[in-house]
Amino acid sequence: MEVIIRPNDSFWYYSQLFDIPLILIEQSNPQLNANQLLVGQSIKLPGYTLNNYQINGTDSLWKIAIENNIPVDMLLLMNQSIDATNLQIGQTIVIPQRVNGLLISDFDNYTFEKMVSDINNLLSVYPFISRQIIGKSVVGKDLVELQIGNGSKQVHIDGSFHANEWITTSAIMRFVNDYVLSLTNKKAIRGVNMLPLYNESFLSIVPMVNPDGVNLVLEGAEAAGEFKQDVLEINNQNEDFSNWKANISGVDLNNQYPALWEVEAARKPDSPQPRDYPGPYPLSEPEAIAMANLARERNFLRVNAFHTQGEVIYWGFEGLEPAVSRDIVNEYARVSGYQPIRYIDSYAGFKDWFIQDFRRPGFTIELGSGVNPLPFTQFEEIYQESLGIMVANLYL
Numbered sequence: 030m031e032v033i034i035r036p037n038d039s040f041w042y043y044s045q046l047f048d049i050p051l052i053l054i055e056q057s058n059p060q061l062n063a064n065q066l067l068v069g070q071s072i073k074l075p076g077y078t079l080n081n082y083q084i085n086g087t088d089s090l091w092k093i094a095i096e097n098n099i100p101v102d103m104l105l106l107m108n109q110s111i112d113a114t115n116l117q118i119g120q121t122i123v124i125p126q127r128v129n130g131l132l133i134s135d136f137d138n139y140t141f142e143k144m145v146s147d148i149n150n151l152l153s154v155y156p157f158i159s160r161q162i163i164g165k166s167v168v169g170k171d172l173v174e175l176q177i178g179n180g181s182k183q184v185h186i187d188g189s190f191h192a193n194e195w196i197t198t199s200a201i202m203r204f205v206n207d208y209v210l211s212l213t214n215k216k217a218i219r220g221v222n223m224l225p226l227y228n229e230s231f232l233s234i235v236p237m238v239n240p241d242g243v244n245l246v247l248e249g250a251e252a253a254g255e256f257k258q259d260v261l262e263i264n265n266q267n268e269d270f271s272n273w274k275a276n277i278s279g280v281d282l283n284n285q286y287p288a289l290w291e292v293e294a295a296r297k298p299d300s301p302q303p304r305d306y307p308g309p310y311p312l313s314e315p316e317a318i319a320m321a322n323l324a325r326e327r328n329f330l331r332v333n334a335f336h337t338q339g340e341v342i343y344w345g346f347e348g349l350e351p352a353v354s355r356d357i358v359n360e361y362a363r364v365s366g367y368q369p370i371r372y373i374d375s376y377a378g379f380k381d382w383f384i385q386d387f388r389r390p391g392f393t394i395e396l397g398s399g400v401n402p403l404p405f406t407q408f409e410e411i412y413q414e415s416l417g418i419m420v421a422n423l424y425l
């Protein structure tokens with residue numbers, strides 16, 4: 030929601046008028062100096078939308094304010110062109126309405142296009158979220174990173190490295206919506222006050238690492254565009270892509286990292302496949318490269334890669350993980366009920382490479398249980414289990 034600055038207005042006043050934390054208003058307007066606001070400037074206020082209202086014969090701004098449980102000055106601010114002492118029947122004004130529910134309502138069959146539309150809606154209401162494009166997929170889809178927070182502690186979450194594990198993106202996007210909603214409404218999540226965590230942390234989120242693969246699983250070969258015949262050939266002309274884990278080129282993105290990649294290459298397929306092919310060499314795929322570059326460019330304290338399934342958390346790699354990893358994974362286990370597993374006979378994953386190259390904690394978190402792709406009927410359970418981990422990632 031945008032407002033036009035009046036004489037003597039300030040970010041602090043807007044914070045009091047709309048009951049929104051000051052830091053969220055400042056972060057929603059990074060291009061402005063809070064101490065040098067100019068009359069007539071437009072600024073963004075998070076957590077509100079505008080409703081049109083038509084004046085009837087008995088209306089006054091005071092009456093409308095009472096009926097909507099808002100201050101009169103909120104109406105004056107949002108309707109600066111009207112004559113408040115001479116309202117006209119049929120005249121249209123706008124009434125600010127606090128957003129107190131989720132903006133995202135449909136998490137099933139969560140395609141790339143659904144995600145982009147939901148992100149755009151979130152950014153319009155919560156402009157303190159930042160969006161960055163960190164790369165392009167093989168087909169040319171944006172690899173989107175969201176950033177939330179004003180702190181120095183940088184932590185990372187990602188989902189859908191594997192195409193048929195798209196439900197991880199749904200869980201992450203639900204958390205994003207819950208997180209920003211909790212901030213503007215000053216509500217706790219799992220008993221945790223989120224605003225101090227916002228001020229302490231900087232959360233990096235890549236909700237969908239493999240958008241081409243996700244769309245292929247959910248929409249079939251037509252979603253592959255110019256790669257349609259290629260994916261059909263890789264899939265033995267089977268038009269059911271529900272078991273597809275790879276990117277559109279038939280490369281398993283979580284077998285792409287130079288962390289004992291040669292071990293995986295020696296025992297995995299040596300040509301493009303729906304799953305498990307580690308590629309012709311490490312970091313051959315644009316999606317894997319983008320994630321590696323993101324980790325190199327930032328100062329992530331830890332990374333968390335969400336996968337399905339198994340209700341386990343893998344947290345070690347060749348003894349290179351720092352001692353604090355054990356404490357973190359034990360807290361993750363406590364809040365989720367998942368089982369920590371230090372080592373597994375699997376290499377070349379994103380968290381393996383992160384641990385190896387940065388000697389910092391990395392976690393592969395396997396959501397839910399069953400056979401991939403997990404049925405959407407598990408979503409609420411998966412979300413509630415993963416929610417504790419996502420919150421803990423901010424306070425640890």
